[in-house]
Amino acid sequence: MxxxxxxxxxxxxxxxxxxxxxxxxxxxxxxxxxxxxxxxxxxxxxxxxATPGREPGRTAANIPAGVDNNGFFFKGNDNAPVIVTEFSDFQCPGCAYYATVLSPQFEQEYIATGKVKFVYHEYPLSGHVNGAPAAYAARCAGEQGADKYWAMHDYLFTNQRQWSVQSDPRAQFVAYARQIGLDTAAFEQCYASSRFRDAINQAKASGDALRLPGTPSFAVNGQLVDTTGANSVEEIYARMRQAVDAALAGQ
Known part of the structure; x- marks a missing residue:
C-alpha cells in the first residue's frame, strides 16, 4: 500500500x-x-x-478673405485697385522670413486699408520634399473656409523648422489643424486623398512659365517685379513696395 x-x-x-x-x-x-x-x-x-506648433504673431483683424477665379486664396478687398501675387514655397526659409517678419507691416499698411488684394500662389520647389505636402495641407484647411487657409498658412511658416525636417509631416499638419479649430477628421480625409495634387502641380507649372527667379517672388497687377541683383528678402520686399506705390500713384 x-x-x-x-x-x-x-x-x-x-x-x-x-x-x-x-x-x-x-x-x-x-x-x-x-x-x-x-x-x-x-x-x-x-x-x-506631434508637438503643437507655436502660435503665429498677430495680424490685422477683420480682413476679408476668399478664393479667386484661378483657385488661389487671397485676402483683402476683392475690388482693391492693386493686386499683389506672391509666388511662395511653404518650405522656403526666405518665404518664412517674409511671412513672419515683413508681411505684418505690409498687411497693416496696404491690405487692411483696402489698397491691395493679396493673392498667395503656391510654388513648391523641387528640392523641398515637404513643400508640396504643406501646400496640400493649406488647401485642405481652405476647404473649411478661406480664413482657415490663411490660419494654416501662418502656422506652416511660423513652425517651418518643426515640420520641414520630418519624413512624414502628416501628423504635424493634423496638430496644426486641431489648433486652428478645423474638423480634423475632414482635414485628414482631404489630406490623405491628395485631391489637390493636380492643382498644386498646375500652380507650379504656371509659375515655371513666368521663369521665376526664386521664392519669394511677387507680381503687381500681373507684372513680375524685377529683383535682378537683389541680395536679401528685405530688398525683394522693398522693390515690391515700390511697384505697389507706383501702381497706386497711377490710379
Missing amino acids: STRSQRGRAVQTKKSGGASRTLYIVMGAAVLLVIAIAATVALQNRQTA
Missing part, C-alpha cells in the same frame, strides 16, 4: 509538473505577446506623435 501510494503520488506529481510547465509556457508567451504589442503601439505613437 505504501509503495503504491508513494508511486501514485510520484506519478501525480510528475503529471502536475508537466501541466504547470505548459501553463507557465503559455502564460509566458502571452506576456511576451502583450509586451510586443505594447512596444509596437508605443513605437507607432512615437512615430506619429
Whole structure:
C-alpha cells in the first residue's frame, strides 16, 4: 500500500509538473505577446506623435478673405485697385522670413486699408520634399473656409523648422489643424486623398512659365517685379513696395 501510494503520488506529481510547465509556457508567451504589442503601439505613437506648433504673431483683424477665379486664396478687398501675387514655397526659409517678419507691416499698411488684394500662389520647389505636402495641407484647411487657409498658412511658416525636417509631416499638419479649430477628421480625409495634387502641380507649372527667379517672388497687377541683383528678402520686399506705390500713384 505504501509503495503504491508513494508511486501514485510520484506519478501525480510528475503529471502536475508537466501541466504547470505548459501553463507557465503559455502564460509566458502571452506576456511576451502583450509586451510586443505594447512596444509596437508605443513605437507607432512615437512615430506619429506631434508637438503643437507655436502660435503665429498677430495680424490685422477683420480682413476679408476668399478664393479667386484661378483657385488661389487671397485676402483683402476683392475690388482693391492693386493686386499683389506672391509666388511662395511653404518650405522656403526666405518665404518664412517674409511671412513672419515683413508681411505684418505690409498687411497693416496696404491690405487692411483696402489698397491691395493679396493673392498667395503656391510654388513648391523641387528640392523641398515637404513643400508640396504643406501646400496640400493649406488647401485642405481652405476647404473649411478661406480664413482657415490663411490660419494654416501662418502656422506652416511660423513652425517651418518643426515640420520641414520630418519624413512624414502628416501628423504635424493634423496638430496644426486641431489648433486652428478645423474638423480634423475632414482635414485628414482631404489630406490623405491628395485631391489637390493636380492643382498644386498646375500652380507650379504656371509659375515655371513666368521663369521665376526664386521664392519669394511677387507680381503687381500681373507684372513680375524685377529683383535682378537683389541680395536679401528685405530688398525683394522693398522693390515690391515700390511697384505697389507706383501702381497706386497711377490710379
